[in-house]
Amino acid sequence: MAERIKRNEILTAIFFAGAAGALTIVNLSALSPYSLFLLAAGYLTYYAYVSIAEFTPVVRCDYIQSGEGAAGTIGLFIAVIVFGQHRYLPAAAAAIAVFVCLCVIHTALSPKSGEQAVFGIICQAAAAVIAAYLVGDNPARLVQLQAAVMGLSHLSDSDLIIPACACAAGFTALALTHALSPFLRLHALGGDFSHHPPVIDRAVTAGLFAGRSILLAATLLCIGWTSGIGLAVKRLTQGRLRAVIVISAIIATGQITVLIARHAGTVTALASSFALSYAAFIIQILRRPELR
């Protein structure tokens, strides 16, 4: 049945798309084409991550709240220190750290967003302590940490492999989830509703976790913690313009953080990204009580 587009939906889409466009134009002068490509790849993988989250309802929070971001960033940071200038091992380390974190959430926590958010805060605190210990008095490591939390877009690197792989992963995930949507949605209802043997259900869960980990690792590499409201916006909107609203919101918050980072530094930018993400998360749990 054709769904009518509501006026509120159009206004929201215009607001977010306008904000995303305006902020990108403001930032254009300061960003190299490579940085723009990297950011675009990051927004794509983050959107794919948000889309795949629909099929893994056991994790109720976005990556900043759930602790996946903290685990991935620390994995990335440690791998950068251990493996030196190796380009691709840190990405793999981040993906493995996120996968381990997802397994802990899946096996040890109840599907309650409050419980998962507390776990996320514990992960962030642990990550902060580990990061502080590893940085010590070493300014080079501070730059590496900055890259781990803000993505690589501010570095004057021109390695096209990482954003190209991120784009490929993002498009593949979106195409696969679109094609297999009913199958995955039935799987997401739980074992009682699925007609597949338990071994297939477990394999699908593991596959979704692996996909989620790869997408988040790519997101952390490309945009870091600069945009963490995608999942909340997706859950707060409905209708035919949902994808436009979610993508615009992701780009807008990412570009706000980049702008703040340019003028007020990484710490302020990170704090603003955290504030936006937690504000969106709180609005989500207030307006969608069934997701608490």
Place this chain on the structure above:
Amino acid sequence: MIEVRHLTITRGGMTALDDVTLSLNDGEIICVIGPSASGKSTLLGALCGMVPTRKGTILVRGDSLPRSGRRRASLTACCASGPPDNPSETVYDFLLLGRELHRRLLRPFSDYDRQVAEDLLALFELQPYRDEAIGSLSGGILKRAVLAHAFAKESYCLVLDEPTANLDLRGERALRRALKRHVVDGSRIAVIASSDLSFAAGTADRLAVMDHGKVVAYCPADSLDAEMIQRVFGVKTIVSRNIYNGRPEIHLFPDG
């Protein structure tokens, strides 16, 4: 036709089913009744292939039940007992997902699938909740949605364990109508386990009365009487007859 032959199931060292033999005919609603821990849910689980059977056989249309997958689910489908893990699906989409069993991979849902979902929305009086998230529904409405999801599968044998739990009168009426519709063309079977004896006697064509893992009676629902209930449940009851259809209605004595 489903034939259960000499089925014995042991769980945790206890005999849950003891040499059960039953024939379930097409076009019939069979209700399994009995006191708690008499083996009702184990029998239903075995019919769905959820409980492994080591001794005895279950033949569905002459063949043994496939171990798992779509083929098994299209033969025997069990209604979920708990709420779904994903509370974000709308009621309509939740019902449509019941049709996933009949959808070909990479193909969209057919018009028939959508029609089935619409019909079940109407039958279970769920239209006002059509676009609401299933996680936001009350217990009774969610139960109706879960039952409608099970009926959407249109499996050969639909298995429902305590379907009236949490249901109000409207829900019970809808359930009775859906059950009749499920078996009306004489090609399908519905098997229910229920502790609500009046519902069982009023809805089923046959009753399988279980006690201590054995089927102690397999009889037309009309033949349920106070003596049988006292023998199996150890409770004195009055069995009256419904003034419209003559079906048994079970009442406890007011003084217990």
